[in-house]
Amino acid sequence: MSGLVAADVWRRLPNLIFPPRCLSCETAISEVGALCADCWLGVTFVDGAVCQRCGQPFELDPGVETVCGGCLQSPPLYDRARAVFLYNDASRALVTGFKYGDRTDRVPSFGRWLARAGRELIDDADVLIPVPLHWTRLFQRRFNQSALLAQAIHKETLVPVLLEGLERSRSTQQQVGLSNAKRRRNVRGAFKVPEKQIPHVLGRKVVLIDDVVTSGATVEACTRALKKAGAARVDVLALARVLR
Numbered sequence: 448m449s450g451l452v453a454a455d456v457w458r459r460l461p462n463l464i465f466p467p468r469c470l471s472c473e474t475a476i477s478e479v480g481a482l483c484a485d486c487w488l489g490v491t492f493v494d495g496a497v498c499q500r501c502g503q504p505f506e507l508d509p510g511v512e513t514v515c516g517g518c519l520q521s522p523p524l525y526d527r528a529r530a531v532f533l534y535n536d537a538s539r540a541l542v543t544g545f546k547y548g549d550r551t552d553r554v555p556s557f558g559r560w561l562a563r564a565g566r567e568l569i570d571d572a573d574v575l576i577p578v579p580l581h582w583t584r585l586f587q588r589r590f591n592q593s594a595l596l597a598q599a600i601h602k603e604t605l606v607p608v609l610l611e612g613l614e615r616s617r618s619t620q621q622q623v624g625l626s627n628a629k630r631r632r633n634v635r636g637a638f639k640v641p642e643k644q645i646p647h648v649l650g651r652k653v654v655l656i657d658d659v660v661t662s663g664a665t666v667e668a669c670t671r672a673l674k675k676a677g678a679a680r681v682d683v684l685a686l687a688r689v690l691r
Contacts, residue, residue: 470553471540480556489537493530493564493688501663502528502683503691517691523663524670525655525681530688531557531564534659538687542659546592557686558599565654565684569604572682573651576612578658578669579638596686597656612648613669614641634668640676649677660688 466475469483476483496508498515532538544550577593597608616639640648670681
C-alpha cells in the first residue's frame with residue numbers, strides 16, 4: 448500500500464508544485480487543461496441541434512437532418528461544418544491568446560474539444576487539411592494555428608494530416624473589419640492544391656481545419672480549391688464560429 452501511495456504522490460507532484468490554471472483567466476483549478484467555472488459558463492459550446500450543412504445552432508430542435516434557411520437559400524460549397532463554440536467575448540480571449548499570444552499550451556485541450564465536436568465528420572474522413580497561412584504571415588507568427596489544431600486532432604483520432612495539402616498562393620489582407628462581400632473578394636483565388644499533393648486529395652474525404660469561421664469566405668475559397676483538385680467531399684471543423 449505504501450508503494451501505491453508513494454506512486455500516487457509522485458504522479459501528483461507536478462500539480463502540487465505548479466497548480467493547474469484555467470486555460471483562459473489563469474485562475475487556479477483542479478484539472479489540467481480545463482476552464483474554471485466562470486469561464487466555462489461564459490463560453491457557449493455548440494452541443495445541441497445544429498444545421499446539418501453549416502453547423503449554425505438552432506434555438507429549438509427542429510428535428511433530424513434539418514438545414515437552416517440560409518443554407519437552403521444559398522448552399523455553401525463545403526458539405527458540412529461544425530465548431531466547438533461560438534465566437535463571443537469569453538471565447539475570443541481563448542482564441543486570440545492562442546493565435547497572437549503564443550498560448551500554444553492550449554492546443555491539447557483544443558484538440559480534444561475539436562475531436563469531440565467533429566466526431567461525425569472525423570469518423571468518415573480520410574485526411575485533415577489545415578487552412579494555410581501565406582509564408583510572409585507564417586514568418587511573422589512563427590506557427591500556423593490551424594496546422595497545430597489539425598495535429599492535435601490527429602493525436603486524438605489518428606486521422607492523418609496533410610500539412611501541405613493547401614497552399615495560400617498570394618498574400619491577402621486580414622479579414623478583420625471587412626464586409627462579407629469584401630472578405631470573399633479578398634480570398635478569391637488565393638488558395639490552390641500544389642500539383643504534387645493532388646494525388647493525396649483526389650477522391651479523398653477531407654476535413655478542413657480552421658480556427659474561426661466568420662463569414663465562411665476563407666473556408667469556401669479553400670473548399671473550391673480542394674474540390675477542383677478532385678476531393679470527394681470537404682467538411683469544415685473549426686474551433687469557433689460567428690453566429691450568423
